Amino acid sequence: MAKAQRKKASKKELIVQKAACMFREKGFPATSMRDLAESVGIEAASLYNHIQSKSEILQYIISRISDDCNKHLDELENAGLSGLQKIDSVIRFHIQMMLQKFEDYHVMINEWIHLEPQPLADFISQRRSYVQRLESFVSEGIAAKEIKPILPYVAVLTILSAVRGLEFWHRSQKNYTPEELEENMVTYLIGGLKSN
Template sequence: MKSESRKQEIINAASILFKEKGYSAVTMRDLAKAMGIKAASLYNHIQSKQEILSTIIIELAEEFTTGMSKIIDSDNSALQKMENIIALHIDVTLRNADGLASLNNDWMHLEEENLQYFEKMREDYENNFRSIVKKGVDKGEIKACSIEIMVFSTLSTLRTLYLWYPEQKNIDSDILKRDMISVLLKGVV
């Protein structure tokens, strides 16, 4: 149990460094120094920097995939499903903003098998989102605008939330959810 806990500490520390410097610029020595241990000690808990990156990205991508599956399978309206997707992104961001930096910025450094797995999850996620928006437009729940622009605008905002929110000291998470849902789904007019 202690080993798993230490592995998670390593992953958490690496997430912060990857966010600050980018995956390519971080060495195992940097990580060890940040944790106050010897680099060789890291290998008692992990195999490589690539294992750390894969763990961060794949776990987050699977969390989004699982969340999207539940949303898709629900009997909710398209608008409610979109609200739930926004809430999902906010919840994940509040729990792991540092990891989301790797998910968004360092995914291309994944090794082939994990890269393909991640790209498939991302593509399926976007297609599911697109399908929800299209159904909403078809049913008249959502204004008939370009589906691609709606998908791009919403997902771009949600995917970069990890950059903006940590700097916001006075915005409560409930207010963030309420107002982001309102702005993203109803606009500012």
């Protein structure tokens, strides 16, 4: 019984993982349940023994990765760091998520529009509050004169978007190491924030 449950859980995990991979490659609407079933190695109808619906899979992928982001932020708030240090940590965190949980992260930032109305509304409000927390870090840094005067909103949008560029590295021949990418991008994005 316990074993059967574990087996079922891991099968669901396999389905979700394959789904993330395909949603990233072709997008959510262009991925059919038949494609997904084939890549899992079963018939389409059999998927429904493990999941409720196609959109439930999307919801699951997105909510677990966005929970990771929020958890990181919670830990950060109590670490006694300066505004700039917190932003530094956020940048590195997102770069690492992009590199290590590429499929899930990519699906979150590119396919969230296809969530059902309620999960969509939840995601949007979560995202807004996440952005606002980052804005407050920038504001702290400006008040402490370690960050140059800049609209915090623009700084946060820039940072969160910049990381998406790593998608192209991920697709390409990978001429650089993840460490090089991280160091160079942090140098750029932190360098642009520092007051002279």
